[in-house]
Amino acid sequence: MIISNMEIIPGKRIQEHLGLVQGSTVRTKHLGRDLMAGIKNIFGGELLGYTELLQEAREEAVNRMKQQAASVGANAVLNVRFSTSSVTQGAAELFAYGTAVILE
Amino acid sequence: MFDLVILATLLGLGYFFGRYYESRHYKSIFRREAEYRNILVVASRIPPVTEKPNASLLVMGSVVISVDYFKRFLASLRSLIGGRVISYESLLDRARREAVLRMKKQASTMGADKIFNIKYETASISKNARGGIGSIEVLAYGTAFIPVKS
Structure with missing residues (x-):
């Protein structure tokens, strides 16, 4: 399945438009990572634990979006966008959405 | 006391x-x-019509x-009188450049040479720093083009 954040794919024609597909996941950090982040907040620098956490979560969101696209019979998702929002303290929602299409 | x-x-x-961390990070950047x-x-958003890629795929890079x-x-002192917060500017600059570099790294391992339609997404993820932006996450993503091998 082709995932792209552009509206067209060069060299391929869109045969059918199947509407919006989306995937989301809500993740929270664990205490150990939180503690490390608290220490890092004094020294500054990258919070590796958080970076990994958010990366995993984003992959999960994209996978869910792909599943949804596959279930409607699409072979590509175009114009993909990402969005992040914090739901409660310490928990973040990662959201991916795009247009499911059938490419030639 | x-x-x-x-x-x-x-x-x-x-x-x-x-x-120390900032100067080391800038050197690496x-x-x-x-x-x-x-x-x-x-x-x-739209690539030139002359582009004939072999494949196009989503690449992304993120950093917290x-x-x-x-x-x-x-910054908290600065917020008393208002104005430009210089101390946070380098933080955002570093985060954006790092995210783009990670995206480029992913693209280069896939053999791509161009990335189109790059978008940034910035989120403040730590709410524990008394409402301040303690730490930020920056995500950069785009569509990488892998050239046709002739």
């Missing part, structure tokens, strides 16, 4: 470690930016980065 000592220690630690200069990153205690203190 004891509180003041703790505050001074935290400020001192933040100042020296923060400076400059080095890698030179290394990945051959990959073009374009913000245009935190500001040090000293800079946060400066």
Whole structure:
């Protein structure tokens, strides 16, 4: 399945438009990572634990979006966008959405 | 009195470690930016018609980065009188450039040479720093083009 954040794919024609597909996941950090982040907040620098956490979560969101696209019979998702929002303290929602299409 | 000592220690630690990490990070950014200069990153939504890629795929890079205690203190002082918060500018600059570099790295391992339609997404993820932007996450994503092998 082709995932792209552009509206067209060069060299391929869109045969059918199947509407919006989306995937989301809500993740929270664990205490150990939180503690490390608290220490890092004094020294500054990258919070590796958080970076990994958010990366995993984003992959999960994209996978869910792909599943949804596959279930409607699409072979590509175009114009993909990402969005992040914090739901409660310490928990973040990662959201991916795009247009499911059938490419030639 | 004891509180003041703790505050001074935290400020001192933040100042020296923060400076050290920042200069090290900038050095690494400059080095890698030179290394990945051959990959073009374009913000245009539609690629030129002359582009004939072999494949196109989504690439992304993200980073979570935190500001040090000293800079946060400066920023809280600054918020009393308002104006430009210089201490946070380098934080955002570093995070954006790092995210783009990670995206480029992913693209280069896939053999791509151009990235179109780059978008940034910035989120403040830590709410524990008394409403301040303690740490931020920056995500950069775009569509990488892998050239046709002739």
